[in-house]
Amino acid sequence: MLGNLLKKADPLEYPDMSDITQKQTAAIEKIAKELGILTVSDTEKHKILAAVNMVGWREAVRLVLVDGLAPEEIALEFEGKVPERTIGHESVKVSISNYLRLIDALKKVSRSSKAKIASVLGTTTCEVQASQVMRAASEEGLVFDPYYVEKHEVAKRAFIEQLTTELYKAKANFQLKLEEIGELGRYDIVIVLAGINGKHEKRLVVEVKAGLSLDLTQIERYLMVGERLLLIRIMTRQAKLFTPEEYSDLLASASQNVAAKAERILNNQALLIPGPECYRCPVRTCPHNKTKEDQKRGLIRQEQKNFEADAGAFMRNLYPTISTAVQIALADLEVNTTNGHQ
Numbered sequence: 001m002l003g004n005l006l007k008k009a010d011p012l013e014y015p016d017m018s019d020i021t022q023k024q025t026a027a028i029e030k031i032a033k034e035l036g037i038l039t040v041s042d043t044e045k046h047k048i049l050a051a052v053n054m055v056g057w058r059e060a061v062r063l064v065l066v067d068g069l070a071p072e073e074i075a076l077e078f079e080g081k082v083p084e085r086t087i088g089h090e091s092v093k094v095s096i097s098n099y100l101r102l103i104d105a106l107k108k109v110s111r112s113s114k115a116k117i118a119s120v121l122g123t124t125t126c127e128v129q130a131s132q133v134m135r136a137a138s139e140e141g142l143v144f145d146p147y148y149v150e151k152h153e154v155a156k157r158a159f160i161e162q163l164t165t166e167l168y169k170a171k172a173n174f175q176l177k178l179e180e181i182g183e184l185g186r187y188d189i190v191i192v193l194a195g196i197n198g199k200h201e202k203r204l205v206v207e208v209k210a211g212l213s214l215d216l217t218q219i220e221r222y223l224m225v226g227e228r229l230l231l232i233r234i235m236t237r238q239a240k241l242f243t244p245e246e247y248s249d250l251l252a253s254a255s256q257n258v259a260a261k262a263e264r265i266l267n268n269q270a271l272l273i274p275g276p277e278c279y280r281c282p283v284r285t286c287p288h289n290k291t292k293e294d295q296k297r298g299l300i301r302q303e304q305k306n307f308e309a310d311a312g313a314f315m316r317n318l319y320p321t322i323s324t325a326v327q328i329a330l331a332d333l334e335v336n337t338t339n340g341h342q
């Protein structure tokens with residue numbers, strides 16, 4: 001990966017190396033060594049300099065000389081192109097712990113779980129509505145056609161079956177947990193791989209989406225509590241791994257935004273923000289409320305034409321998507337199905 005960054009680097013960006021310090025020269029040589037370059041030509045030095053320039057010297061020196069990180073981690077850092085990562089990293093932790101502290105505080109004054117509070121805060125724009133939803137007891141929700149639940153269960157089972165077969169073949173020492181209650185949500189599937197040869201155990205959370213709905217703030221919440229997440233979207237044949245390290249800047253910003261919202265709600269200064277949320281809002285006294293009285297009744301189901309298309313797409317996409325997702329999970333867990341658990 002560092003090699004990829006170097007490919008993008010322009011050696012002409014640093015034609016003059018006269019102002020490079022001894023420490024920086026040592027850093028260039030260390031990077032070259034990590035890349036397996038034994039004789040470092042001037043062109044290569046210039047290219048490394050240009051690559052280093054993408055992240056900043058301080059960061060490069062910290063990574064290469066001070067921390068002595070493994071090459072992959074150096075590469076990851078360089079790919080991230082985040083200058084001043086040390087400061088960023090600390091601030092991410094501070095922002096997230098402040099966010100979690102405020103969720104805790106809201107739990108004490110509401111009737112909801114931390115997972116629900118975090119979800120409501122993440123998905124509701126109007127703070128007055130968010131405050132009401134988390135403080136009130138859960139209202140009876142809409143009744144959904146069991147077809148939606150069945151699709152979700154089938155997709156989860158297909159993933160578990162294919163994954164466990166691969167893990168079994170690889171003689172991996174693993175454990176699966178279903179519907180585990182996490183700090184900020186309930187996880188569809190958690191894969192725990194026991195450590196081997198002194199390695200720590202590995203853990204991967206899997207979220208299966210059998211329909212088209214998607215809550216990106218749910219991904220944020222899982223990452224905020226340090227989980228690695230594999231998202232599977234059957235209907236679009238997509239699967240993606242999300243890790244907290246990869247999105248640390250996003251997590252810092254998101255936790256700060258939500259924390260500010262939580263603080264206003266705690267201080268009874270929730271903002272009133274009218275919009276589409278007014279069409280389904282429990283704050284009956286609000287002059288903007290447009291909720292229809294009979295909205296909460298009735299079965300939610302698809303029209304015949306949509307059902308035909310949906311069921312057909314689900315059947316076609318299920319196994320190709322699951323195969324991709326299983327490969328991503330095995331790679332993340334570093335399970336080699338030909339030679340056994342690494």
Ligand code: SF4
Nearest residue numbers: 126274278281286289
């Ligand atoms: S009706 Fe609209 S503005 Fe009023 S509390 Fe509900 S969402 Fe907010």
